[in-house]
Each structure stands twice: as structure tokens, then as C-alpha cells.
Amino acid sequence: MIHELKLAKPSSLDEVKRILSSENSKIIAGGTDIVPGFHIESVRFKNISSLIDINSIAELKEIKIIENEIQIGSAATFSSIVNSKIISENLPLLAKAASQIGSKQIRNRATIAGNFINNAPCADSIPPLLVYDAEILLESEKEKRRIPLAEFLVSSYKTKIQPNEILTKIIIPNRYMNFHGLFYKLGRRRGVAISRITFAVLVRLENEIVTDFKFASGAITPIGKRFHEIEKTIIGKRVNEIEVKLTSRNIGEEILNITGVRWSTTYKIPVLQQAVYQSIKKLLSGN
Amino acid sequence: MKIDLEFTLNGKNVSIETEPGKRLLDLLRKDFKLTGTKEGCSIGECGACTILLDKLAVNSCLILAGQINGSDIITIEGINEADVLHTLQQKFLEHGAVQCGFCTPGMIISAYALLLEKPDPSYEDILNALEGNLCRCTGYKQIISAVQDSAKEMMQD
Numbered sequence: 001m002i003h004e005l006k007l008a009k010p011s012s013l014d015e016v017k018r019i020l021s022s023e024n025s026k027i028i029a030g031g032t033d034i035v036p037g038f039h040i041e042s043v044r045f046k047n048i049s050s051l052i053d054i055n056s057i058a059e060l061k062e063i064k065i066i067e068n069e070i071q072i073g074s075a076a077t078f079s080s081i082v083n084s085k086i087i088s089e090n091l092p093l094l095a096k097a098a099s100q101i102g103s104k105q106i107r108n109r110a111t112i113a114g115n116f117i118n119n120a121p122c123a124d125s126i127p128p129l130l131v132y133d134a135e136i137l138l139e140s141e142k143e144k145r146r147i148p149l150a151e152f153l154v155s156s157y158k159t160k161i162q163p164n165e166i167l168t169k170i171i172i173p174n175r176y177m178n179f180h181g182l183f184y185k186l187g188r189r190r191g192v193a194i195s196r197i198t199f200a201v202l203v204r205l206e207n208e209i210v211t212d213f214k215f216a217s218g219a220i221t222p223i224g225k226r227f228h229e230i231e232k233t234i235i236g237k238r239v240n241e242i243e244v245k246l247t248s249r250n251i252g253e254e255i256l257n258i259t260g261v262r263w264s265t266t267y268k269i270p271v272l273q274q275a276v277y278q279s280i281k282k283l284l285s286g287n
Numbered sequence: 288m289k290i291d292l293e294f295t296l297n298g299k300n301v302s303i304e305t306e307p308g309k310r311l312l313d314l315l316r317k318d319f320k321l322t323g324t325k326e327g328c329s330i331g332e333c334g335a336c337t338i339l340l341d342k343l344a345v346n347s348c349l350i351l352a353g354q355i356n357g358s359d360i361i362t363i364e365g366i367n368e369a370d371v372l373h374t375l376q377q378k379f380l381e382h383g384a385v386q387c388g389f390c391t392p393g394m395i396i397s398a399y400a401l402l403l404e405k406p407d408p409s410y411e412d413i414l415n416a417l418e419g420n421l422c423r424c425t426g427y428k429q430i431i432s433a434v435q436d437s438a439k440e441m442m443q444d
């Protein structure tokens with residue numbers, strides 16, 4: 001049995017902000033995390049007594065290009081992201097990650113912001129959003145603030161959002177035309193698997209020179225993370241000068257430094273290093 | 288605190304007074320006595336509770352009653368006319384795609400949603416559409432054939 005709840009379904013963003021500033025409410029969109037959490041009486045949600053459903057607010061569902069940025073409404077579902085031409089043409093790694101999330105039924109409900117708003121380490125949208133240098137827009141009745149996603153994600157299950165704020169948009173520079181990249185996901189089975197290892201790599205090659213390189217981990221680190229130091233060792237180099245094996249080993253070691261040795265380490269780190277090695281090799285060869 | 292809901296259920300306008308925090312699955316099964324929609328895992332992994340919400344397949348165990356005001360809901364009870372089986376239902380029987388039957392309503396709704404979107408689905412499309420529906424009995428082969436055969440027949444009509 002789910003405990004006694006209040007649920008508002010406003011049709012404007014102003015109304016959402018007004019409720020958030022006057023009472024202790026939580027936002028619900030797809031509900032794919034919250035509803036089963038309520039049902040099993042998870043401690044994560046047991047203090048929530050008032051919800052605001054944001055599915056009726058059209059502007060939070062939109063995906064559009066404004067000047068040289070792509071704006072994704074926080075309540076855009078993964079199905080709408082998979083079906084969006086704007087996303088598949090300009091942010092293919094995000095399209096790929098979205099298409100592999102949950103099942104059809106989950107993708108039809110689950111939303112992009114809902115995927116990472118709790119900063120669970122297994123959020124598949126995070127590695128692509130990090131390599132694309134995504135920023136997020138937080139709005140309250142009084143204020144709007146725009147911060148990089150990497151800054152928003154503080155630590156496991158902790159972010160920079162304030163109780164009176166709503167995350168309204170994810171904003172990504174539209175400048176990845178000449179990049180190619182890939183999103184890697186290893187889950188325990190096909191379909192509804194929760195990810196064990198995820199990462200995204202994005203590369204720009206010009207005349208055999210790597211002019212940009214971005215790497216972000218997902219499920220394997222406690223929170224999604226870019227590897228700026230390692231990226232710098234590659235940017236500016238000729239393809240044939242890059243020591244891919246060393247780079248993959250360094251990434252594995254850095255992850256080990258962050259996570260420490262756990263029961264799954266002997267399995268995960270070699271798998272990760274191998275997958276990173278093959279991915280970078282493939283991207284450097286121009287594929 | 289109860290709220291009044293109005294929505295379309297299997298083509299009819301309905302209204303009910305209920306708790307906003309009740310799961311849609313319970314609303315359908317207990318209040319509307321539509322027990323064709325099944326409860327398996329309760330956490331969005333098995334697909335037994337699949338229904339159509341505004342033409343999309345969704346898990347009714349993951350939706351709260353307070354979220355559905357004004358929407359259009361179709362359950363397994365609403366896909367056929369009067370006493371005739373829907374082509375999908377007929378084909379599932381013909382292909383031996385129903386054994387214990389517990390997954391069947393959810394499977395058929397997922398397949399129904401697929402055929403609404405893509406009347407001529409590829410094999411991959413079918414796998415994709417049914418990936419969130421688990422079956423402990425059939426081994427899926429018969430289910431996939433039943434969907435392929437239904438698509439073929441429905442395109443002829």
C-alpha cells in the first residue's frame with residue numbers, strides 16, 4: 001500500500017514554482033523510480049507526502065535548437081529523445097544511450113532529468129551528457145541559474161538542486177558535427193538491465209591529428225565523471241603517436257583510485273580497460 | 288484526501304473519486320474490476336501490467352492515479368469488438384503463444400502499441416517492442432511469430 005499522498009498536476013511552470021516555494025513538495029514526471037519506491041516503502045521516498053506532476057507542461061517536454069544550442073526539456077521522455085531528429089543528428093551518443101534504457105514501456109514514461117536528478121551512479125544519460133558538456137537550468141520563483149551538469153552532480157545521490165527549484169532544461173552546445181564517438185554499456189542482461197559499466201568517448205580528428213578528445217564514465221564510478229587530465233594527454237597528438245594501451249590502463253587505474261577495491265573489481269577493471277582500448281582504437285581509425 | 292478523476296477507459300468516458308497515490312494498476316483491477324491487466328513484479332520489469340496510455344505502452348504499476356486525469360487508457364479488455372477476438376488474440380492462440388497466460392495481456396498490449404506505430408514491423412522492431420515483457424513459459428518464439436502473422440493479416444484488411 002502506498003501511503004497517503006497529495007498530488008497536484010499544474011499546467012504552467014509558474015504554478016509549479018509557486019507550489020515549490022510554498023510547501024514541501026517533490027516533482028514527479030515518469031514516476032518509474034518514485035512509484036515502485038513508494039510501493040516497496042523505500043526509505044528514500046517515505047517522507048514525501050506531496051507531489052507535483054509536470055507532464056502537462058508542454059515547454060518541459062520540448063526538444064529544440066535555439067541559436068547554437070540544443071535545449072531538451074527536463075520532462076522529455078526517452079522515447080521522445082530516441083525519436084527526435086535533432087538528437088539523432090546532432091547528439092548521437094545521447095540517442096544511443098536513450099535507446100538502451102529500460103524497456104519500451106519504461107522509455108515511454110521515464111524522463112531525461114528524472115534519470116539523473118537523484119544522481120544514482122547507474123544513470124545512463126550521464127556519460128553522453130558529460131562528454132557533450134551539457135549544462136542545466138534550475139528555476140525557482142525568484143531565480144534562474146544555469147550550471148554545468150558536472151558541477152550539479154555532487155556525490156552519490158546528492159546534487160546542487162534546492163528544495164524550491166525545478167530543473168527545467170538541459171542545454172547542450174550544438175557543435176559536434178565533426179566529432180564521432182561511442183556510448184558503451186555493459187549490463188547484466190539485455191532489456192531492463194541496470195548498467196554495471198558505462199562510458200562515452202567523443203573524438204574530433206583533423207588530418208590524422210586528434211584536435212579534441214572527451215571521455216566520461218558512468219555506472220562504474222560513484223558518480224559520472226570526466227577524465228580531463230587523461231584527455232589532455234591525447235589532445236593535439238597525431239593518431240599514430242597515441243598510446244592507446246597506456247591510456248586505457250590509466251583510465252582503469254584512475255577509476256580504481258576513485259572506487260577503491262571492491263568485490264567486483266577483479267572483474268570490472270579488466271573488462272573496462274579492454275572495452276576502453278577497443279573503443280578508442282576504433283574511433284582513432286576513423287570509424 | 289480523495290480527488291475526482293475523469294478519463295477515457297476503453298473508449299468510454301469514466302469518472303471516479305479515488306486517492307491520488309493509488310497505482311493505476313490497482314485502480315484498474317480493484318475499482319474498475321478490469322483484472323485482465325496483471326501484476327507480476329510491481330517494479331516495472333515484467334510488463335504483465337502493460338496498458339496503453341495515450342496510445343503508448345506503459346507499465347501501470349509505475350503510474351499513480353493522480354497522474355492520469357484527462358488521458359486515454361486502453362486495457363486488454365478494450366482492444367476487441369463485442370465477442371470477436373482481436374487478430375492478435377486470435378493469432379496468439381493459433382501459434383501456441385499462450386501457455387499459463389499470465390504474460391499474455393501485457394504481451395498483446397505491447398504488440399498492439401507496436402502495430403499502431405508500425406503496421407509492418409521488422410523482426411528487430413518486434414524484439415524492441417516486447418523487450419519489457421517477460422514470459423516464463425513459451426520461449427518467445429511463438430509470441431514473435433504470432434505478432435508477425437497478425438501484422439501480415441491486419442495489413443490485408
Ligand code: FES
Nearest residue numbers: 327328329334348
Ligand atoms: S507488474 Fe508492472 S512491470 Fe511487472
Ligand code: FES
Nearest residue numbers: 386387422423424
Ligand atoms: S505464457 Fe506463461 S508467462 Fe508467458
